[in-house]
Amino acid sequence: MSRPILLKGGRVIDPSRNADAVADVLIEDGKVTAVGSGIGGPDGVIERDVTGLVVAPGLVDVHVHLREPGNEDEETVATGARAAVAGGFTAVCAMPNTDPVTDNQAAVGFIVRQSVRAGLARVYPIGAVSVGQRGEKLAEMGEMVGAGAVAVSDDGRPVVSGHLMRTALEYSRTFDIPVADHCEEPTLAAGGAMHEGLVSARLGLKGIPAAAEEIMVARDIILAELSGGHVHLCHVSTRGSVDLIRRGKARGIRVTAEVTPHHLSLDHSACEGYDTNAKMNPPLREPADVDALREALREGVIDCIASDHAPHAYDEKEAAFDQAPFGIIGLETAFGIAHATLVAGGVLSLPELIARMSTIPAKIFHLPGGTLRPGAPADVSVLDVTKAWTVDPPQFHSKSRNTPYTGRTLTGRAVLTIAGGRVVHEGPLAPAR
Amino acid sequence: MTPAAAALGKDLVGLEHLSAEQIRLILDTAEPFKEVSERPIKKVPALRGKTIVNLFFEASTRTRISFEFAEKRLSADTVNVAASGSSVQKGETLVDTAKNLEAMRIDMVVMRHGSSGAAQFLGDRIRSNVINAGDGKHEHPTQGLLDMLTIRDHHGTLEGVKVCLVGDILHSRVARSNLWGLTKLGAQVAVCGPRPLLPRGIEDLGVTVFSRIEAAIEWADVLNVLRLQLERMEAGFIPSLREYFRVFGVTLERLERAPRPLTIMHPGPMNRGVEIESQVADGPHSVILDQVTNGVAVRMAVLYLLAGGRPELADAAKSGAGE
DSSP: OOOOEEEEEEEEEEGGGTEEEEEEEEEETTEEEEEESSOOOOTTOEEEEOTTSEEEEOEEEEEEOOOTTTOTTTOOHHHHHHHHHHTTEEEEEEOSOSSSOOOSHHHHHHHHHHHHHHTSSEEEEOBOSBGGGOSSSBOOHHHHHHHTOOOEEOTTSOOOOHHHHHHHHHHHTTTTOOEEEOOOOHHHHTTOOEESSHHHHHHTOOEEOHHHHHHHHHHHHHHHHHHOOOEEEOSOOOHHHHHHHHHHHHTTOOEEEEEOHHHHHOOGGGGGGGOGGGOOSSOOOOHHHHHHHHHHHHHTSSOEEOOOBOOOOHHHHSSOGGGSOSOOOOTTTHHHHHIIIIITTTSSOHHHHHIIIIIHHHHHTTOSOSOOOTTSBOOEEEEEEEEEEEOOGGGOSSSOOOOTTTTOEEEEEEEEEEETTEEEEEOTTOOOO | OOHHHHHHOSOBOOSTTSOHHHHHHHHHHHHHHHHHTTSSSOOOOTTTTOEEEEEESSOOSHHHHHHHHHHHHTTOEEEEEESTTSGGGGTOOHHHHHHHHHHTTOSEEEEEESSTTHHHHHHTTOSSEEEEEEETTTBOHHHHHHHHHHHHHHHSOOTTOEEEEESOOTTOHHHHHHHHHHHHTTOEEEEESOGGGSOTTGGGGTOEEESSHHHHHHHOSEEEEOOOOHHHHHTTSSSOHHHHHHHHOBOHHHHHTSSSOOEEEOOSOOOBTTTBOHHHHTSTTBOHHHHHHHHHHHHHHHHHHHTTOOGGGHHHHHHTTTO
16 A cells, blocks of 8 residues: 655646645545645655645546557557656556557457556557457447447547448447547548648648548537437547537537647648658648637537657658658647647636646546546646746657657646556656655 | 859759749859750760769659769769669668668769658758759659740740649649749749649649630740649549540640740650640640750759859860869
């Protein structure tokens, strides 16, 4: 049993209770046991003075790729969970596009075991919608949920078949899990390397039109209405998608959506000079899309932020743009980018940001966490939102380095991360014991 | 580094990031080199002792031979590497190929590659000069330059000349280099082709768009007719080559309705009877073979300038005094 921890004097922000006040937080036996002022610690308590820091429920990322099994040179469950806690995340949901695909209960159980073995962030597996992510036959959703899967998705590729998507949404109602879809109409997106627009026209790169995403967003919302299932739209990137989701929500359809820090902070001009670290799918769009995504996140049309952490070996990205793989890592920069872009940028208050990176994603994926309510598991992020830091990839805990933010100065960083009542990360800015 | 080399930078990746002065410098430097190819002994010593690798990841006849003649007429030592039969075919990455070339202490690389941005990628990673001989759908700067030189030869200037690029603009590196180079030197540029083969938003790059070839012919002084790649039809961008010729083909009948005679250009290789009628290609207003001739002079100018040759000595260089 780990020793009790008392976090003294921090600004405690708990969106689950609309709380934002200076208070102490006592953690015992892996649970939050008290939040208030002037709390005394029991015998053997570890006291940490967190004055000037923010104490929040542990951040939750519902969309990461941890590459195990199959590409352990790029990331593993353990290194991904290490990167997660360094970024302030205490829970992450791992996408099933591993090799072999996480499409059965044994594969799901393997991820759970690797997570427990690592003992860092909680890694919740997402099972595949279809066997082998081939888009043909429904995978055994019930058994996967029994083994610990919290959602299903064929992410990395879309569920192309309308029939399969409908069936998955209907069937998912038995288990009350979201079906997360990567919205991309494959014939429109085929061969595309970046957003279709003026920059792609100049660079001579095949574009992926916004319509490729929007057509599937529209289809998924229509099928969610038909089926009564919960569709979760991954990494929404266009203003057209935002409009469709807004209308779907207004009709009471069970649709939720996420947006990445990069789609909130960068546009397609980042691809200038053929920077392969600006190549991701969906691609970086236009400034008007970025503005619409920020506004949608503020309004709640987009529910939460997810990193789409996608590690790649350095030499894979060291290639001509059209040859390089899609994706960037995000766990260790997500909070900093989101804070710099949204809070410093005047889009969200800090409590609103924490809600969108912890309480809300936990709620829509039915995960424990996202709260500091006494009795809840002690998953806590202590965040510094005042000191500037510079993104320096060699210092990342992730095995990969593929980020477009190298050298960027940010404010907002995890300094102390507690998962299940244990300190799992102490950053360079952590307060003295 | 000499002033001329500084004037162009280390590499020639495209025309988009060159200034009007830099482009004019290349065209003016090409003028004295035209004459070298007309001599019985077509060789000057300007690049003696320089080693140049012609690295062609895509098949090319005209461009590769044109570069090779330009290099040999400047007395450089050249090696040709084709992708087939080389280490590339064995799975070597572009960056490894580049590092291996660098290790052999070469001076310049002329590269054609199927990926947009490949020339810049290489240029950023090796110390040698890199000349882009076509990268994917991005740019083909020496083709753009030789097209401009040819227009200047026939119209005396580029200022105000109306040039329409006809055909598959979306997939054309020649179109992009033409567009940048011509607009920088004051020409008016239009494009004409089937809408699926025009990049979305191309109007925002400052070009006029014609959906009908008849309107383009009425407007233009020069038609630069691009090659229609047969695989575009297979990919479903157009219904058939027959229909393409019917709707967009540059024919004698259409040209005869033009208010003034048009200069007809084509970067080659031509599909006779697809984008251009034979009578037009072989007709009195076709400058297609002048383009080929000018290609050697332009490439000599680019090689000479990037190697550090001084533009004012280009005349002297051709007689050997530039050494």
